[in-house]
Amino acid sequence: MYPHLIYTNPPQVDKFSQPNRVPGEKPKDTDQPNYAPMQQDFSASLAKFNLDRARRAEGRTLPVPAHIDYIRIRFFSVFDNAKFESRYRSNFGLVPVLSDEFNQRILFAIANDDRFQNFLNEILNFINADQHEKDQRQYNSDLLFIKGFELLTSPDILPSIDIPSDVILNLVDSHLDITSIRESINGALASYLESNEIRYEFVDGNSTIQLWDVTSAELTEVVNNFDVITSVRPNAFGVISPDRYGIASRSFGFQPVLPDNEIPIIGIIDTGISDQTPLAELIMNPRENDPYDLTRTNARIDNWDNTWGHGTGVAGIAAFGHKLHSRVSGQVQADARLLSIKALSPRNPRVSDNAISEAIRRANKELDVRIFVLTISENIKDDNEPISALAYELDLLAYELNILICIASGNMRRNMIDALGQMLPYPKHFSDAENNIHSPAESMNNLTVGAIADNLEANLFVAGIANDKTAPAIYSSKFHINLDSATLTQNQANKQLVKPDILYYGGDHEITGDKSRTGISVLTPKIGQYFVRETGTSYAAPFVANLAARILGEYPRLSMQTVKAIIVNSATVPKLDETFTPVSKSVLNNVLGKGIPSEPICLKSTDHEATIILEDGILPGQIQTYSLKLPDYLLISKKATGLLEFQLTLCFKFKPIQHSQSTYCPIHIGFGVFRNAELSQIASGKLDDQYDKETNERTSKGHRLRTGWSQDPYYRGKLLCNTQKTSFIVGKKELIDEQNTFVIVLSSQFSKLLTETQKAEYAQENEFTIAIRVHERPAKGEYIDSLYEGIRLVNNLSTLIELDADLEAEATAE
Template structure:
């Protein structure tokens, strides 16, 4: 029987300074051979020559009168560049100021701030190259340059890729560091003057350190890249939709009407192509008819004429409002779960709107209308393998944290850009081997870490479907869904620097599938369309998986309106489970599957309510970096009577928090680490710093067969420098009755926090502030011979003095209270 979730309200039992346990470095060779620097000398000789030639060519190519100039050297190191230890040294010693870090901290773009000190750098390199035998008479070789693998000048070719003209583009600017601020401001002022003189339409967006240009010619872009030395990259800048073919299903009418939700029901902001009011959604749309500030295209946010026929935002909005109630067929009056706000950012008759306009619309919707849930199902380009976070994703992450907005943006991961796979002709790799291609990476801005990214399964919610399409099962990932662009297997990171928690998409949801001939008339999912006489059409895409999740978030907020959106995110991810894949996936490495599947597909019932034997406990609290705290979790005594000895309780725990990101620094983009663990009933001193093993049932064969993960002490380990930190973590494990009895029916939940080890002293000072987090722990009692002997829900509530979450369903809450 459904019951409200429970809230842990007690403060931390014990607090202290977090101590990281020492790590065993492994066996080290006793005698290291003398290094052979000959190959490095040859490389440096080549790099020096190329650098000098490229610098001379760049200076000669400058054709405009610009009041200041900056040159940049891009250095790749053999290992992670330690910002905290080396950044000041490179600045003071060599006149180099770091303005961007990528390749997981191994590659740094430096601005040459002091020409005289930079000559010291060049002279040091030249002295090394000119030494007849390695180091010769140099008694004190400069160890800093031995850390360098390669270096090059940042040139126009690096800044400006192949771009069609005329184009809408995004100019990404270097980080405006204090040491180059004067030159930066002078160059930026000259850049704006040039754009004005050329009548180029542009908008500067300081919030993500970019400038957006519209309808600019390639020759003008070359002139910009040649002369204005604050640009480090130029990208095509077009929002778009990807749908490889559309097939309608003729119907006589929409077939349903909408029952309006309560006035205080959540509002979902649909950032898309508009929502047609010539559909049953009309009365759900809260946009004004005139002077609508959420129509960013000037084409009417209540009109959806994308591609002149089929629309896109309308289909997304229908799912967001009703979720699974529209399936398998919409009939009669259907209760809507949310109101709809159309934030129209795309129309095929106008240019792409600016990132700043999108930012302002989201902020306005939050502050003026209380909108906390958004869908973003349009995207930019495909992300390259191991690429840094895009400007748009950065802006969305900042919105969720720095601007103090308690919001959650459900972002579509994007659809593949390869041709639909034809198994009959085998024109390209068959499903699912096609996922290996970089063309199937997620799209900008799906890498946003403070928000929720959604991929798709093949399910189209037709229970009678006999043809599963390309996927052998509807629970499998859809052919078009996209994978995380971060590939640790090709990153060059050591095993200790990789993070198994890191990845996008976060989850998958229903998006339909393609048939073997590439069509989707049977296997596609039915969506609303504003096309006259069409009403419904068969479609596929992560665009339609995403609003299902927004609808689920709205239903959670309706039940528990006081929860933070990070808790809503944690509830959704916590309920997810991975599909049991068949042998068609056998050839794919597990690391690739993790990049495709995320945490799996959510279970709506587990998101929304607990039961007598499956209980969700929510802990919303905060922690200061470099600290640790513990919470006591007690279990009811009736468990000792259970006939089940092993695997008695299954735990699923998820942690989410939002952070203020650091732009241009891939290795420190997430500057704060928070992790959790569930431990034996020990005091804080025994948990802290000693790496004590967690509760685990590791000898149970059943555990392995069920696929439960055996817990490591902490959900995430920040010990090794250069490790990408993740703000979304999930673990699952089981414990046996013996573990419960040995610990006197009591476990300890511990949460620790640290700052990223690569932060500078100034950055550490800026981030040494309280961070809020949400921890969701779902505990499932597993019966003995299908028999339960008590209520885990009631027992946990009484033993821990847990609070029943306030819900809008008074009957549900009253029923839960009456049973205690």
């Protein structure tokens, strides 16, 4: 076993030029479109808009110093911010404040009433027009892109919540055109809440206000009068764990042992960690004045449900991984210390996002905590719903602090067995929206974990619902972005964008719902119980955190995006049996993510499988190439085809853009593996796929090796992804043709929907990591030499351990 390699050779850099794929001029359509139905729709929309606006004005009963209305416009296609945002502002007085439906629906603030009157006049002109030829139109042609429009009303903002108590108000962002009005209304809202003794907290980081113990009447009054609110949702957390059928064990039977070297600390954002268990000596929390006890109920007590606890079980797995189970005895070496960030307690109000964010920041600053586990969740996400405020906050934290939060994807909340005693139709049930991930599992800078049925105890895995241990567990959840949705075009979809990122051990249920034989064995703080069998993605997530801690234990100076890349790159998508045939490929992709990580591959390389880490940065508009040579001994192998298998994973963090679904990730970084070519050829695009100008059909596969680019940012509105993985096979002929050398190519661009102002803000180098795994597959298992040593020598690579030693020596010298 060997330490992983680090690529230290400098890249070649050039400007990136993306070739044009647009075909030649298409024949002009001589038929005049029939605008009569659109005119009728606009007429009805205008009448309703004016009526709703008058009613909203009448519903304002409080002396608020300023008001602002919002119009929601749905477009026939993607709203191009870069092209149209300034025109809508200057011509119509409209400022975009929120986008959803993949930038096909935009919420605009009416920032200038005089200019907005121009919009209404142009609508009337269109309704009354009888000439629509381009040179005869008596209305603004931009209206032709509009499918419909409506006022944002109180019923739109306030969902059907029977007895509101704790809620979150989502606010409009601070845009230059409406900043003074927004701040004036915010001040009035704060005064109202204080005078009515409603507990509240502004969360500036994600543009929300959190309210506690608010009545329905008060909430309705707030929505009717204070025009800074775009939506309201319940302010609630819940633990991610199905109902229990557990059977407990008789004793703890083990004692933690700390290694001689420093080990990472894992922050457990949960229901507390009981110090009445062997975990006590691993807990870093102070016994008094604990800033990480967000519920003020003692972070060293786990009294969830007053019985089993939840955080303690999660913490046990995070600290020990697969070493901890009901039959463990004696001394067991811990892989991590524990910090209990108690964010949930029975009969206590939901803690604020600010409190969670501040606790994470404090833990990172004061204790150097870089790994966190989050197994409490909010709502199940609707199909194609934009990213939540909490997920946005967690993405910001990961971007700013170099941390990694392992987030449970969420469990199915409906009963597995219906009133007639029938089990859900596994695995067909995955297609239902009820099995979508839970917020904030859509966080993109962090690592989202679903569950497989494996309970780590082969002899006990009997009578489970899943036919195989590596199959996704029945309760695991899928990504909420529906690739089969009519609102998401093929040009916008991105198969690399998926949550959960990976799957890990979570246990299974039997067809009766029981899990006493098929569940994972976890610690419980209940006196006399010690261990209980459980299931859930909330137990898969800490397994991954433990794996991350072990990687950091081996290579302490790695960035957390590199740790993420190593974990994802080690994963293998499970092979599913015929029971999954009825489930579409897009749904399976959303369930399986990038697959199941391999612990040995994450930690070490071997003679015949080498992992190479490439860490660097790239500016938008640049292309960079990195040559990778393969050892000469491969050319005398008896195997001609499929000699080498490559797995490559790219990870990078980004500063997200809130309230903009299609530009939430505003930066494209993608990679490809090319044959042995000059940078000038690659940068010019000459080696990309070639297209016929008349038919736009591909005429050449270019000079790329097998896979092409990891993601394609060509089309406006494309959903960009910051975790990408690809794999391919190389034979001996390709090695000979390319003189044993391949070129890894990175390119970066802005999202094509960014405005010039946004581009200026993001015009900076973005760090990235590519994990490259090369696996030799010789004929009949007859290896000739060490692939690891061969790659290290011909590329002049260092090991991660050598790099750590060099950096430590430099730090000591300074």
